[in-house]
Amino acid sequence: MGRGDLSDQEWARLEPHLPTNVGRGGRWKSHRRVINGILFRQRTGIPWRDLPARFGKWKTVHDRHRRWSGDGTWEKILRAVQADADADVTAYRARACEAACLDRHHTCCQTRAVCDEGGMIARAY
Known part of the structure; x- marks a missing residue:
């Protein structure tokens, strides 16, 4: 290679x-x-x-x-690979949110991080 x-x-x-x-x-x-x-x-x-x-x-x-x-094969390939990448990002965000919410008391008290509806971790100040 x-x-x-x-x-x-x-x-x-x-x-x-x-x-x-x-x-x-x-x-x-x-x-x-x-x-x-x-x-x-x-x-x-x-x-x-x-x-x-x-x-x-x-x-x-x-x-x-x-x-x-x-x-149109290149366009089809591009759309498919982009969809795969979007799915990976969504899964990563969901795992990050879940991990933060598992220890919500510690997370909220120490870093003030909370999970929003989109699955991302947002800082609330």
Whole structure:
């Protein structure tokens, strides 16, 4: 894995939202390698033809990027990943509120922190 490539954690969040090979004439090459190639090209600004060989054929990377841009796949992936991130934040806030409310007497007396309806911890002064 090169510098700037998707980490295993990033890939695990992204992979479920990617298109599958179902109904296509041929098998797609590794989505991860192709996406890393797209990200490399976006990050460096190099021409498609100068894409390093470790990302596969430049034409494959270019065509997948062009296809996904045209058919709305990138927008669908973005919305799905944003929804996952929002769910993570909501769960984190709920856990933080629950932890503060478990020891409400100590929390309220010592730090004056109280849970609001949105699940966040607010300071009441």
